[in-house]
Amino acid sequence: xxxxxxxxxxxxxxxxxxxxxxxxxIGGIVAVLIVLVSILAPLLAPYDPLAQDLPCRLSxxxxxxxxxxxxxxxxxxxxxxxxxxxxxxxxxxxxxFGMLTGTILGMVAGYYRGKVETTIxxxxxxxxxxxxxxxxxxxxxxxxxxxxxLIFTIGLVMTPRFARLAxxxxxxxxxxxxxxxxxxxxxxxxxxxxKHIFPNISGELLVAGTLWVGEAIRLEANLAFIxxxxxxxxxxxxxxxxxxxxxxxNAPWISIYAGLSILITVLAFNMLGDGxxxxxxxxxxxx
Amino acid sequence: xxxxxxxxxxxxxxxxxxxxxxxFVIVRVLPGDPAVAALGDYASKDAVEALREKMGLNAPLWLxxxxxxxxxxxxxxxxxxxxxxxxxxxxxxxxPHTLELTFFGIFLGYFFGIPPxxxxxxxxxxxxxxxxxxxxxxxxxxxxxYLGILLILLLSVQFPLFPVVGAGDFSxxxxxxxxxxxxxxxxxxxxxxxxxxxxxxxxxxxIREDYVRxxxxxxxxxxxxxxxxxxxxxxxxxxxxxxxxxxxxIGSSVMVEIVFSRPGLGxxxxxxxxxxxxxxxxxxxxxxAIMVVLLNLLIDLIYSLIxxxxxxx
Numbered sequence: 001x002x003x004x005x006x007x008x009x010x011x012x013x014x015x016x017x018x019x020x021x022x023x024x025x026i027g028g029i030v031a032v033l034i035v036l037v038s039i040l041a042p043l044l045a046p047y048d049p050l051a052q053d054l055p056c057r058l059s060x061x062x063x064x065x066x067x068x069x070x071x072x073x074x075x076x077x078x079x080x081x082x083x084x085x086x087x088x089x090x091x092x093x094x095x096x097f098g099m100l101t102g103t104i105l106g107m108v109a110g111y112y113r114g115k116v117e118t119t120i121x122x123x124x125x126x127x128x129x130x131x132x133x134x135x136x137x138x139x140x141x142x143x144x145x146x147x148x149x150l151i152f153t154i155g156l157v158m159t160p161r162f163a164r165l166a167x168x169x170x171x172x173x174x175x176x177x178x179x180x181x182x183x184x185x186x187x188x189x190x191x192x193x194x195k196h197i198f199p200n201i202s203g204e205l206l207v208a209g210t211l212w213v214g215e216a217i218r219l220e221a222n223l224a225f226i227x228x229x230x231x232x233x234x235x236x237x238x239x240x241x242x243x244x245x246x247x248x249x250n251a252p253w254i255s256i257y258a259g260l261s262i263l264i265t266v267l268a269f270n271m272l273g274d275g276x277x278x279x280x281x282x283x284x285x286x287x
Numbered sequence: 288x289x290x291x292x293x294x295x296x297x298x299x300x301x302x303x304x305x306x307x308x309x310x311f312v313i314v315r316v317l318p319g320d321p322a323v324a325a326l327g328d329y330a331s332k333d334a335v336e337a338l339r340e341k342m343g344l345n346a347p348l349w350l351x352x353x354x355x356x357x358x359x360x361x362x363x364x365x366x367x368x369x370x371x372x373x374x375x376x377x378x379x380x381x382x383p384h385t386l387e388l389t390f391f392g393i394f395l396g397y398f399f400g401i402p403p404x405x406x407x408x409x410x411x412x413x414x415x416x417x418x419x420x421x422x423x424x425x426x427x428x429x430x431x432x433y434l435g436i437l438l439i440l441l442l443s444v445q446f447p448l449f450p451v452v453g454a455g456d457f458s459x460x461x462x463x464x465x466x467x468x469x470x471x472x473x474x475x476x477x478x479x480x481x482x483x484x485x486x487x488x489x490x491x492x493x494i495r496e497d498y499v500r501x502x503x504x505x506x507x508x509x510x511x512x513x514x515x516x517x518x519x520x521x522x523x524x525x526x527x528x529x530x531x532x533x534x535x536x537i538g539s540s541v542m543v544e545i546v547f548s549r550p551g552l553g554x555x556x557x558x559x560x561x562x563x564x565x566x567x568x569x570x571x572x573x574x575x576a577i578m579v580v581l582l583n584l585l586i587d588l589i590y591s592l593i594x595x596x597x598x599x600x
Binding site: 122126127129130131134137138139141214218221222226227228241245248252255256259262263266267271274 | 302305306309310313314424425427428429430431432433436437439440444534535536537538539541542545546556557560561568572575576579580583
C-alpha cells in the first residue's frame with residue numbers, strides 16, 4: 001500500500017520534503033532540544049530551582065547565575081530549565097486528550113449522521129463560539145488550578161478542533177468503496193471506525209496535533225500568567241513571567257527570559273507543524 | 288438585502304441562547320460550590336447553607352436555569368457577592384474600555400496587515416516574502432502578555448513615551464489615546480501577524496484564477512489587475528477569517544488588560560475569580576458570550592456586503 005506505482009515510496013518523498021523545508025527542520029530540532037532539556041533537567045540545571053539565596057536576590061546575570069536571580073534569590077536559568085517540564089507535559093497531554101475525545105466525537109458524528117451528527121456538531125459549534133482563553137479561564141476557575149485540571153481544561157478547548165477535523169475527513173472517507181465493502185460483509189461499526197476509517201485520518205490528526213501543541217503551551221502560559229496555572233513554588237514559565245512583572249523595572253530579565261522560553265517553544269512547534277502540514281499535502285510538496 | 292439582515296439577526300438568537308446556557312453549565316453544573324467559594328473553605332456549615340439559600344442555589348437546577356435566563360432577559364445581572372454593588376453597572380462602566388481596545392486592535396491589524404501581505408504575495412519567494420513570513424510566524428507564536436511586557440519595556444521604560452497602567456478619561460481624547468496606544472498596539476500586532484499571513488495566501492490563491500489571466504491577456508496594467516481583479520476577490524476570505532480571529536482577539540484582550548492594569552471586562556473577570564465573586568464572574572461570561580455572537584453577526588453582515596452572492600443562499 002505504501003508503494004506508489006511509479007517513483008519513490010511516499011514516506012521517502014515526505015522525508016525529503018521535510019529536510020528541504022528549512023523552517024520545519026529548524027523547528028523540529030529546537031523542539032527536540034527543548035524536550036531533551038526537560039528530560040535532563042536534574043543534570044542540566046546548575047541549582048535547585050526552589051533553593052533561595054536571599055543575599056543575592058534580584059542580581060543580574062553573572063558567572064554564578066547566568067540568567068540572574070529572582071525576587072527570592074532563586075536561579076532563573078535553573079527555574080527555566082525545570083519550568084519546561086510543566087509546559088511540555090501540559091502541552092502534550094492536553095493535546096492527546098483533546099485528540100482522543102475530539103476524534104471519537106467527530107468520527108461518531110460523521111459515521112452515524114442524522115440526529116447524532118447534528119447534536120454533536122452543534123455542541124462543538126457552541127464550544128468554539130467562545131474564545132479559547134476565556135473558556136479555559138472559566139473552566140479552570142471553576143475546577144481549580146492544578147496539573148490534572150489544566151490538562152482537562154486545555155484538552156476540552158482542543159476537543160472541538162479535532163472533532164471538526166475528524167468529522168470533515170470522515171465525510172469523504174465513508175463514501176469510499178472499502179468502507180461500503182466492510183459494511184456489506186457485516187463488519188461491526190466500532191471495528192469499521194477503528195480499522196478502516198481511523199488509519200486513514202490519523203495522518204491529518206497527527207499534523208494538527210503537532211501544530212496545536214504550541215497553542216496548548218501558549219494557553220497554559222496565559223493561564224499561569226493570570227494565576228490560574230500550576231501553583232507556585234513549582235516553576236512554570238507563565239508563573240515566572242508574572243512574578244517578574246512585579247519587579248519589571250529593577251529586574252526585567254526574569255520576565256524577559258521566562259517569556260522568551262515560551263515564545264521559542266511555541267514558535268518551534270508552530271514551525272514544525274507548518275512544515276509537517278506542507279509535507280503531508282502533495283500540492284505543497286511540489287509534485 | 289433587508290430580508291437577509293432580518294433572517295441573520297433571527298438566526299443568532301438561538302445561538303445566543305445556547306451559548307448563555309453553556310455559561311450556566313460551566314458555572315453551576317461543574318463541581319465546586321459557589322457559596323463555599325464566596326465564604327472560603329473554613330466557613331461554618333450554617334453560614335454556607337444560609338448563603339446557598341440566599342443565592343437560590345438550593346432550588347432545583349431547572350428552576351435556577353429559568354431564573355438565570357429570566358434575569359438576563361431583564362438585564363438584571365444581580366449584585367456582587369463581595370461588594371454588593373449591582374454587576375450591570377460595573378460592567379457598563381468598564382465595557383467601553385474593552386470595546387475601544389478590541390476595535391482599535393482589529394483596526395490596526397487590518398491597517399498594518401494587508402499591505403505587507405500583498406507585498407509578500409506579489410514578491411513571492413524574495414527576501415521581502417521571507418521576512419514577512421518570519422514576522423507573522425513570530426506574531427502567531429508570541430503570548431499576548433509577553434508582547435505587552437516587551438512593549439512596556441521598550442516604549443514606557445526605555446523610552447518613556449506612553450503610560451504603563453490604567454486607562455484614560457473618555458472626556459479627554461488625547462489622554463485617552465495615550466493610554467490606549469500601547470495595549471491597542473499589542474493586540475494590533477497580534478492581529479497584524481494573522482492578517483498578513485491570510486492576505487498573502489488569499490492573494491496567491493486568487494492570482495491563479497482564470498479571470499486574472501484574462502485580465503492580463505487583455506493587456507491591463509499590472510496595477511489595475513492587482514487592485515481591481517485580485518484584491519477585490521482576495522478580500523472576501525480576508526474579512527471572513529479576520530473576523531474569526533477577532534474572536535480570538537477578545538480572548539487576548541483579557542491578557543492585555545491584566546498586563547497594562549487597564550479597566551475592562553477581562554480585568555473584572557479575573558478580579559472576580561480571585562475574590563471568588565461568582566455572580567460577577569458569571570455575568571462577565573454572559574457579556575463575553577453576547578459580544579462574540581454580535582461580532583459573528585457583524586462579520587456575516589459585512590461579508591454579505593462585500594460578496595453579494597452570499598445573501599441569496
